[in-house]
Amino acid sequence: MSRANTRVVMRRHPNGMVTEADFAIEHGTAPEPAEGQALVQVKYLSLDPYMRPMMDPVRSYVPHLNPGQLMPGATIAEVVETRDPGLPVGTTVACALGWQEYGLVSAADxxxxxPEAGPISAALSVLGMPGVTAHYGLLELTxxxxxxxxxxxxxxGAVGSVVGQLAKLKGARVVGIAGGPEKCAYVVGELGFDSCIDYRSATFEEQLAEAxxxxxxxxxxxxxGPIFDAVLGRVNDHARVALCGNISQYNADEPYGLKGVRQLLMHRVTVHAxxxxxxxxxWPRALPELSGWLADGSIRYREDVASGLVDAPKAFIGMLTGLNFGKQLVEVSAD
Known part of the structure; x- marks a missing residue:
């Protein structure tokens, strides 16, 4: 059975802020599974900040993309055709198929x-990479x-929202930093942070000191960027930093040089990048704990879901500029 397959590729390396013109939509045919493979239909695609530096032709912890290559990404998919006995038709899987409608997987991948445990999309947020990132960076490192x-x-965001809730479970006093009054109200009112500061406020540093x-x-x-430096100006001796992301700099024309190195030295700060x-x-250690906390209501999450693969570039740009509210997903197929 021939199936049409839509894919989104990087058309060119971005110059500064990524634009929709940096992507191209391709239409083709879904591949046929070989022995030991299954064809899956993507239901949800995760959009994450790490994808942006992959679009630049620079050395990183993963190979950078070249023009014409498929945009990467974690996905939730359903088996629609199979030649792998470990993956019957109808099985829901988390996999890394990128920005496309169909792909091939094997049980080992x-x-x-x-699906009975809750919304399958949660496997891309609180019960997926963002949740495990929060768990590891906070509880294991700091x-x-x-x-x-x-x-x-x-x-x-998808990671930060979980981090703060885990810190509250450990009895810490938690201060969030977010963009805008609505997000700050959500962080305090729904997620239970002790306070939240709008980084866009003209009195941000004064509010940070008060908090x-x-x-x-x-x-x-x-x-x-400047937010990192502002917080470094408030660190205690022997503070710990989990350095997880640098989203303010991913589209910057000129990199922002870290100005708080003196604070790191003076206060003997440990930085875990x-x-x-x-x-x-x-993952096997973190996921059962996260699942238990989600089930008993100890942690909550929120999703921002775009509809259709062709809108993925727009949603991706929105995430990079802070327009999303919660974990940014694309519903690729609702069938």
Missing amino acids: VRIVD EPKAGETVVVTAAS TPDYVDVLFENVG FVIADHRGY
């Missing part, structure tokens, strides 16, 4: 998702203690 002050940048009277013990950093792709073996 996927994680089985139980180990917040009861009574300590934890600051989380991009606090309403951290005992200074900062743990910083979970997703943004970089990490990417969760280096820690695949950690």
